[in-house]
Amino acid sequence: MGHGDGRGRIVSDADVDDTGTRILHVDMDAFYAAVEVLDDPSLRGLPIIIGAPEGRSVVSSASYEARRYGVRAAMPVSQAMRLCPTARIVPPHFDRYQAVSRQVMAIFESFTPLVEPLSVDEAFLDVQGVRRLWGSPSQVARLVRARVEAEVGITCSVGVAATKHVAKMASTIAKPDGMLVVAARETQSFLDPRPVRAMWGVGPKAAEALEGRGIRTIRDIREASPDVLGRAVGPALSARLAQLARGEDAREVETERVEKSIGHEETFDTDITDRAFLRAELLRLADRVGSRLRRAEWETATVSIKVRFDDFRTVNRSQTLADPTAVGQRIGEAAQSLFEQIDRRDPIRLIGVRAENLRPAGGGALGLWDDDEGWRRVEGALDDAMARFGTSMISRARHIGRSDGRGAAQHPKAHGLD
DNA sequence: TCTGGGGTCCTGCCTCGT
DNA sequence: TCTGACGAGGCAGGACCC
Numbered sequence: 316m317g318h319g320d321g322r323g324r325i326v327s328d329a330d331v332d333d334t335g336t337r338i339l340h341v342d343m344d345a346f347y348a349a350v351e352v353l354d355d356p357s358l359r360g361l362p363i364i365i366g367a368p369e370g371r372s373v374v375s376s377a378s379y380e381a382r383r384y385g386v387r388a389a390m391p392v393s394q395a396m397r398l399c400p401t402a403r404i405v406p407p408h409f410d411r412y413q414a415v416s417r418q419v420m421a422i423f424e425s426f427t428p429l430v431e432p433l434s435v436d437e438a439f440l441d442v443q444g445v446r447r448l449w450g451s452p453s454q455v456a457r458l459v460r461a462r463v464e465a466e467v468g469i470t471c472s473v474g475v476a477a478t479k480h481v482a483k484m485a486s487t488i489a490k491p492d493g494m495l496v497v498a499a500r501e502t503q504s505f506l507d508p509r510p511v512r513a514m515w516g517v518g519p520k521a522a523e524a525l526e527g528r529g530i531r532t533i534r535d536i537r538e539a540s541p542d543v544l545g546r547a548v549g550p551a552l553s554a555r556l557a558q559l560a561r562g563e564d565a566r567e568v569e570t571e572r573v574e575k576s577i578g579h580e581e582t583f584d585t586d587i588t589d590r591a592f593l594r595a596e597l598l599r600l601a602d603r604v605g606s607r608l609r610r611a612e613w614e615t616a617t618v619s620i621k622v623r624f625d626d627f628r629t630v631n632r633s634q635t636l637a638d639p640t641a642v643g644q645r646i647g648e649a650a651q652s653l654f655e656q657i658d659r660r661d662p663i664r665l666i667g668v669r670a671e672n673l674r675p676a677g678g679g680a681l682g683l684w685d686d687d688e689g690w691r692r693v694e695g696a697l698d699d700a701m702a703r704f705g706t707s708m709i710s711r712a713r714h715i716g717r718s719d720g721r722g723a724a725q726h727p728k729a730h731g732l733d
Numbered sequence: 734t735c736t737g738g739g740g741t742c743c744t745g746c747c748t749c750g751t
Numbered sequence: 752t753c754t755g756a757c758g759a760g761g762c763a764g765g766a767c768c769c
Contacts, residue, residue, distance in 0.1 A: 371737075390735090391735045394735065550743095551742085576739095577740090578738090578739070579739085580737085627735090
């Protein structure tokens with residue numbers, strides 16, 4: 316999501332040179348705020364802040380009217396309100412944003428099958444192969460923008476370039492409701508004068524490290540010795556930045572993305588010292604992680620927890636399991652065991668549970684039938700199903716499973732169910 | 734003044750096996 | 752049997768992205 320306030324918007328001319336381009340980066344403008352306006356037109360033209368009005372919420376998104384007051388994403392809502400006291404605070408409706416996102420992505424896919432969603436509100440499109448059908452990349456960009464506005468009712472900005480990195484930078488500059496085309500031969504002159512902070516992957520820390528060595532623009536990166544660059548930001552990032560600064564970016568548009576971890580975390584309204592409460596919260600978070608793992612038919616081999624204290628000091632602990640699992644109870648037990656290893660005298664403001672090192676669940680969606688672990692997984696899946704489809708049919712299925720009278724799940728082979 | 738939640742990736746350190 | 756080099760993997764912390 317863009318963070319600028321909309322000043323410096325650019326729209327390329329209709330007859331712009333797009334020679335050598337193939338990648339579109341499409342970014343919805345102030346997406347959450349735009350969806351809220353769509354659903355409540357009385358908000359149009361007002362400064363809007365998306366975030367919870369109470370507690371320790373931060374700004375998820377803000378309309379351009381609010382950004383003009385200095386309101387930015389990730390800023391505490393309380394601070395945003397001081398900057399823009401007239402702003403309307405709207406609680407987020409993530410399900411609704413997902414639904415609109417699906418609508419937008421479907422429009423992208425009607426132009427090219429090579430669509431890589433980056434987040435709920437942005438995507439890369441490779442339009443190289445659709446030239447005969449839809450025209451040149453800049454023509455496709457115009458069509459995409461027009462259709463999103465006509466069919467969904469919100470605006471987007473598009474960067475058109477030869478590479479992902481340049482397309483992404485171009486869409487940021489074009490915001491809001493703009494389009495910027497960077498022909499392949501203009502790539503270097505486009506990149507050179509821009510600040511290092513504009514590069515994808517350079518945040519506040521890396522920018523500070525680079526600027527401290529006199530490296531302020533992308534041209535400076537290009538001209539810096541690998542040694543100096545490496546000392547500033549480390550070997551991996553320096554090598555990548557050097558390539559990107561030369562306009563080299565061989566990354567293709569990837570339509571498949573595999574999740575590498577699944578986690579949940581929660582910041583409490585007030586800092587907590589009650590250990591029993593915290594242990595119960597760990598179990599609850601682990602249960603949600605387990606549910607998502609089972610739905611995705613994954614197991615986790617490594618459980619990690621995150622604890623943030625009242626002074627914002629954050630510690631992580633992780634543990635690799637002897638047997639991978641998708642059972643919330645087992646993830647929770649591992650999380651609690653990790654929690655015991657942490658010095659918990661200080662009040663805690665956040666705890667989180669994450670499943671890492673994911674792998675496909677063995678033995679299919681419900682796991683293995685022939686061991687206790689498999690059966691615990693069945694129980695978990697039944698819990699999910701009860702939540703989704705109601706209790707009557709699922710309770711009946713569980714009853715059959717438990718009919719051995721031990722109060723625990725019984726092997727389905729006893730009932731001829733396998 | 735106050736700092737969410739969901740992720741990915743990198744780095745440094747340590748242990749262990751060869 | 753002991754020792755050092757080396758790579759792999761586990762773990763913790765941090766930067767970055769939306």
